[in-house]
Every structure is written in structure tokens, then in C-alpha cells.
Amino acid sequence: MDLITINVRGTIFMTYTSNIRNILLTSPLLNLNEHSKYYNKERKEYFFDRNASVFESVLDYFVTDKLHVPANICSERVQEELEFWGIPPRHVEKCCWKTFFQSTEDMNTLQQLLKYIPCVQRRDRCCSWTTVPMLSQISDVKARMWSFLHDYTSSTSAKVYHSLLCLTIVLSTILLLVQTVGDLRVEHSAVSAFNNGSSEALRKYWNTTPHVxxxxxxxxxxxxxxxxxxxKFIACPNRKFFMKHFLNVTDLIAWLGAWATLSFDIRPDAFFFSSNHVTAVVLPVCVLKAIRGFRVFRLISDNCGVKILMLSVRSSGRELCILLMTFSCAAVVFAILLYSVQLQSNSPMSPRNALVAIWWAVITMTTVGYGDYYPTEPLGRIVGVMCSITGIVLIALPVAVTSSTFNDHYNFSKYRACYQELLDKDKKTVHKKHKNDNEVTLF
Known part of the structure; x- marks a missing residue:
């Protein structure tokens, strides 16, 4: 009988050497003899200081040729044990795939979260000051200025400044909105350069300025x-990353554009354009004004929930791309079908061509339904019903995946917050201990 005894951290296992098969050449079970470093001559057994629960699954695999992993042990630990015993992970049975692979997926999600929202608050890549042995006085001033401007938790004065900044952004956004109200605009003496073909709203916008x-x-x-x-640009330690930030770039364009538009609002008489160039000037001016609306994102940019939402959308990029491609294909198909079945209709509500029909398909599949175009023939109504149902199904499936991703990131964010509390608690304990030691030294 080739019966052997294996002691795994105090748990005794007995099996036949003939059962040990389907293992890698690096496995310690490959050559079990008296010369093995794991052999105990006094007890006449092989001792391994490894996880006994996982080895039970390993031993069961030798007997049944089926590898089932324990659900009460971390998957990463199971992978390490399987690697030690020389069993390829591909032998895991299908019924244990969720237990075995879920941990890897969770770790990837957690790594994405910690990279986006680290436990040790780094705030931003462009604000990570490295400790320099001989720090100059100018650098120290810049560091304090950056901490004051960027980290509102650094001091009470920083909180007051941040609150004032938020109020200014809100006021600037409100002013951007009220400028479009006709009662708050006054006419100026500049000659209108618009022809009669221009819209009334455009002529009114150009011939008036906001109230003083x-x-x-x-x-x-x-x-x-x-x-x-x-x-912030002067005090930022890494201006390259500062200029790569989307909100920083939009802020730059916003306040530069605001000064450009304010110069016209203050002195409209100084600007004269021919009727051929006014439209080309109005469009950039309107775009510059619209970019100022991005300032409102500053109010929620530091919110953890918003960061998790953005991370979930980025993580679900593949699903959203699949939705976009499937949605586009379905819109083209239903547009062609509707145009074909509506050819015999003389109704002005029928799409004039297939391109207009695509607009109808998109509006119908998203359940917006403007009503500018709609089917009037019986077959057209059937196509409309199929189009709307297909749109609901196509949108609902990827949204469920994105919602699940958000839920995973949100749960891991709660775990990260708990771990951050432990770090802060340890930091306070160490700081208190040092303070007490210094007091004892003084006395």
C-alpha cells in the first residue's frame, strides 16, 4: 500500500500516492519521499504549514478529478494555495466560478475606486507636494497658498474662502441666466447690422445690453x-496636470470669454460689423457665454457621491458603447421601415426622407415623442409600436448594468470610508502619544 500521511498545520490527511496527479512540476507533492524537505522522520509524515481547508479541496480534487473551492476563504488566498500545490486554476468547476472569480472582479473595482478616491487624501495629482529637505521660503509660501486655495479643510479661513467662492459661482450663474430676460436688457445706440432675414430673438439680443x-x-x-x-495657477506645484483638468480649462475659457462679452456690454458703440460677419461673431460669443455654465460643476466636484457616479459611468464604457451601436442600428432599421410604409401617405406628418425618419426613430425609442413627425398608416403605427418597445428594452438593459456598477462602487466607497476612519484614528493616537511624551520630557 502506497498510503502516505500529510500533516497540514495540525490537520492529518491520509491518501494514496497514486491519487496525486494532474499537478504542475513546481508542486511540492511531486516527489514525496524520505529526502523531501517536508518529511518528518520522527512522525513519519509530511508537514506543510499551509491552509488546511484549501488542502481538503486539493485532496478531494486528487480523488474525484473535480476542484471545488471553499466559499468561506478569500479567493486570493485560495489562488495562492492552488499555486503552491501546483494545481492550475482552470480546473475549478463551473459551480464555483462565482466564488473563485468574484474576488478578482471586486479587487479590480476596489483598485479603480482607490485610484480615483484614495484613502490618504491626496486631493489631486497636481497638488501633491513632495517633502524637500531644503525647502525655500518661496516654495513654502506657494505651498500654503495652494493649500488655502485648493483644500478647504486646511483651515477655518480656507472654509470661509471656499464658501465665498461657491456663492460667487452661484451668483455668476444666476447673472448668466437673467441676462436672457428681456425686461432686464436695455437698448443701446449702436446701429443694427442685421438684415430682415434674421430672427427677432437674435436682433433683440444684439441691439440690447444687460442692465447696468x-x-x-x-x-x-x-x-x-x-x-x-x-x-491657483501660480501656486500649483504641477501646472501641467493643472491645465489638463477639464474644469480648470473651462474656467480659463469662461473668465476670458466673460471679459470679452463684458467689453461689448459696456461699450457696444465701439464694435461695428457688416451684415456678412455679424452671425459669425454672435455664435462664438454665445458659445463663450454657454461655457460659463460649466462653472456650476465646481460646486459638486469635491463631492464623493458625484465622483463615484462619474467613475461608474467610466467603468461602464463598454456597455454604453454596446448600447450606442445597438441603438443606432435599430434606429436606422425602423427609420427605413417607417419611410417605406409611409410612402403612400400624403400626410405632412410623414417623414420626408429616411434621414428625417431616423430623427423620428431616435425620439420614439427614447420615449420623448415631440410629435413633429408620426406615422399615419396602419403599418406605420405597427412600426411605431415596435420601435418604442425596442427602445425601452435596449435602454433598460445597459442602465441596469451601470446601476449595478454604481452600487458596487458605492459599497466599496463605504468600506474605504471606514478604513479611512481607522487611519485618522491611528494618526490622532500617535499624535496624542507624541504630545504626551513631549510634555513628560519637559517636566
Whole structure:
């Protein structure tokens, strides 16, 4: 009988040497004899200081040729044990795939979260100051300035400044909105350069300027935001990463564009354009004004929940791409079908061509339903019903995946917050201990 005794951390296992098969050449079970470093001559057994629960699954695999992993042990630990015993992970049975592979997926999700929202608050890549042995006085001033401007938790004055900055952003956004109200705009003496073919709203916008009170508040808010951006750019330790940040770039364009539009609001008589160039000027001006709306994202940029939402959307990029491709194909198919069955209709509500029918398909599949075009023939109504049902199904499936991803990131964020509390608690304990030691030394 080739019966052998294996002691795994105090748990005794007995099996036949003939059962040990389907293992890698690196496995310690490959050559079990008296010369093995694991052999105990006194007890006449092989001792391994490894996990006994996993080895029970390993031994069961030798007997049954089926590898089942324990659900009460971390999957990473199971993988390490299987690697030690020389069993390829591909032999795991299908019924244990979820237990075995879920941990890897969870770790990937957790790594993404910690990279995006680290436990040790680094705030941003562009604000990570490295400790320099001989720190100059200028660098120290810049570091304090950056901490004051960027980290509102650094001091009470930083919190007050951050609150004032948020109020300024809110006021600037409100001013951007009220400028479009006709009662708050006044006519100026500049000659209109528009022809009669221009829209009434465009002529009214060009021939009027905001009220003087609105312009005055615009100057104050834009000056404050401009100075804030310039100071952050000067104090930032890594300006390359600072300029790569989307909100920093939009802030730069916003306050530069605001000064450009304010110059016209203050002195409209100084600008004259021919009727051939006015439209080309109005469009960039409107775009510059619209970019100012991105400032509101500053109010929620530091919110952890918003960061998790953005991370979930980024992590679900593949699913969203699949939705976009499937949605586009379905829209083209239903557009062609509707145009084909509506050819015999003389109704003005029928799409004029297949391209217009694509617009109808997108609006129908998203359940918006503007009603500018709709089917009037019986077959067209059937196509409309199929189109709307297909849109609901196509949108619902990827949204469920994205929602599940958000739920995973949110749960891991709660675990990260608990771990952060432990770090902060340890830091306070160490700081308190050092403080007590210093007091004892003084006495």
C-alpha cells in the first residue's frame, strides 16, 4: 500500500500516492519521499504549514478529478494555495466560478475606486507636494497658498474662502441666466447690422445690453473668479496636470470669454460689423457665454457621491458603447421601415426622407415623442409600436448594468470610508502619544 500521511498545520490527511496527479512540476507533492524537505522522520509524515481547508479541496480534487473551492476563504488566498500545490486554476468547476472569480472582479473595482478616491487624501495629482529637505521660503509660501486655495479643510479661513467662492459661482450663474430676460436688457445706440432675414430673438439680443446693475455684478464676480484661477495657477506645484483638468480649462475659457462679452456690454458703440460677419461673431460669443455654465460643476466636484457616479459611468464604457451601436442600428432599421410604409401617405406628418425618419426613430425609442413627425398608416403605427418597445428594452438593459456598477462602487466607497476612519484614528493616537511624551520630557 502506497498510503502516505500529510500533516497540514495540525490537520492529518491520509491518501494514496497514486491519487496525486494532474499537478504542475513546481508542486511540492511531486516527489514525496524520505529526502523531501517536508518529511518528518520522527512522525513519519509530511508537514506543510499551509491552509488546511484549501488542502481538503486539493485532496478531494486528487480523488474525484473535480476542484471545488471553499466559499468561506478569500479567493486570493485560495489562488495562492492552488499555486503552491501546483494545481492550475482552470480546473475549478463551473459551480464555483462565482466564488473563485468574484474576488478578482471586486479587487479590480476596489483598485479603480482607490485610484480615483484614495484613502490618504491626496486631493489631486497636481497638488501633491513632495517633502524637500531644503525647502525655500518661496516654495513654502506657494505651498500654503495652494493649500488655502485648493483644500478647504486646511483651515477655518480656507472654509470661509471656499464658501465665498461657491456663492460667487452661484451668483455668476444666476447673472448668466437673467441676462436672457428681456425686461432686464436695455437698448443701446449702436446701429443694427442685421438684415430682415434674421430672427427677432437674435436682433433683440444684439441691439440690447444687460442692465447696468447686472453688468456691474458681472464685473465683480468675474474679477473674483479670474484672480482665484490666476492664484491657483501660480501656486500649483504641477501646472501641467493643472491645465489638463477639464474644469480648470473651462474656467480659463469662461473668465476670458466673460471679459470679452463684458467689453461689448459696456461699450457696444465701439464694435461695428457688416451684415456678412455679424452671425459669425454672435455664435462664438454665445458659445463663450454657454461655457460659463460649466462653472456650476465646481460646486459638486469635491463631492464623493458625484465622483463615484462619474467613475461608474467610466467603468461602464463598454456597455454604453454596446448600447450606442445597438441603438443606432435599430434606429436606422425602423427609420427605413417607417419611410417605406409611409410612402403612400400624403400626410405632412410623414417623414420626408429616411434621414428625417431616423430623427423620428431616435425620439420614439427614447420615449420623448415631440410629435413633429408620426406615422399615419396602419403599418406605420405597427412600426411605431415596435420601435418604442425596442427602445425601452435596449435602454433598460445597459442602465441596469451601470446601476449595478454604481452600487458596487458605492459599497466599496463605504468600506474605504471606514478604513479611512481607522487611519485618522491611528494618526490622532500617535499624535496624542507624541504630545504626551513631549510634555513628560519637559517636566
Amino acid at each position: 446693475a447686472v453688468v456691474f455684478l458681472e464685473v465683480i464676480t468675474n474679477a473674483f473668479l479670474s484672480i482665484d484661477w490666476i492664484l
